[in-house]
Amino acid sequence: MDMSILLYDLAGQDPELRFSPYCWRTRFALAHKGLTVETIPWRFTETAAIAFSGQGKVPVIRDNATTVSDSWAIAEYLEDTYPDPTLFGGPGGRAHAAFVNAWADAVLMGGIARLIVADLVTIIDPKGRDYFRSSREARFGMTLEQVQAGREDRLAGFRDSLLPVRLVLRRQPWLGGAAPSYADHIVAGTLMWPLCASRFQLLAADDPVAQWQDRMLDLYGGLGRAAKRA
Numbered sequence: 001m002d003m004s005i006l007l008y009d010l011a012g013q014d015p016e017l018r019f020s021p022y023c024w025r026t027r028f029a030l031a032h033k034g035l036t037v038e039t040i041p042w043r044f045t046e047t048a049a050i051a052f053s054g055q056g057k058v059p060v061i062r063d064n065a066t067t068v069s070d071s072w073a074i075a076e077y078l079e080d081t082y083p084d085p086t087l088f089g090g091p092g093g094r095a096h097a098a099f100v101n102a103w104a105d106a107v108l109m110g111g112i113a114r115l116i117v118a119d120l121v122t123i124i125d126p127k128g129r130d131y132f133r134s135s136r137e138a139r140f141g142m143t144l145e146q147v148q149a150g151r152e153d154r155l156a157g158f159r160d161s162l163l164p165v166r167l168v169l170r171r172q173p174w175l176g177g178a179a180p181s182y183a184d185h186i187v188a189g190t191l192m193w194p195l196c197a198s199r200f201q202l203l204a205a206d207d208p209v210a211q212w213q214d215r216m217l218d219l220y221g222g223l224g225r226a227a228k229r230a
């Protein structure tokens with residue numbers, strides 16, 4: 001039986017507000033494949049709802065009898081199960097996308113978190129706020145307000161950290177080259193997080209990264225453009 005793919009998708013207090021950097025990578029990948037998706041809003045603390053996946057984080061997808069968690073594993077599953085159109089452009093592209101994924105997780109995610117993490121508390125569902133605050137404050141070793149303090153002064157440093165992306169986009173329209181690939185979905189999906197969850201503007205309008213992000217928002221029928229923002 002063919003059904004649309006189910007995606008457990010992190011939502012805010014407002015169920016329309018979808019702000020997970022990892023779920024957005026999956027949303028873009030599913031759209032790229034032309035697959036229909038039904039999203040199920042999921043909140044921090046709703047671990048029971050995704051217990052069937054054997055772990056506690058989103059994204060989780062269900063495709064008929066198959067359950068896959070972790071955005072990278074989902075991208076590989078989609079590529080292997082629905083090869084056309086390709087997400088990676090072959091094994092070399094898949095290997096390079098793995099580097100982009102690692103860079104996004106190890107560098108980009110932390111850079112963004114230090115600019116918006118206190119804003120997140122105000123948009124997440126109230127029942128998850130204590131858990132979110134205590135788990136993240138333990139990770140940073142300080143209050144979320146202390147993490148975010150002085151962000152205006154640190155913004156230039158964050159923008160500098162995007163130089164590798166900027167240099168590539170000066171040479172070619174997409175990280176994937178002539179056409180968008182999962183490398184674009186990784187970085188654009190990650191940037192959907194601050195875009196949807198915070199009003200703090202991370203990118204300068206004249207930055208090639210912002211211009212690429214603008215084109216990303218228009219892809220797939222304006223999927224990113226239509227996203228609800230805080």
Ligand SMILES: N[C@@H](CCC(=O)N[C@@H](CS)C(=O)NCC(=O)O)C(=O)O
Pocket residue numbers: 010020021022023044045056057058059069070071072
């Ligand atoms: N490596 C995972 C990370 C997923 C992840 O950290 N998801 C967050 C939401 S953005 C989550 O579900 N967190 C639950 C928690 O912290 O309890 C992926 O790529 O999908």
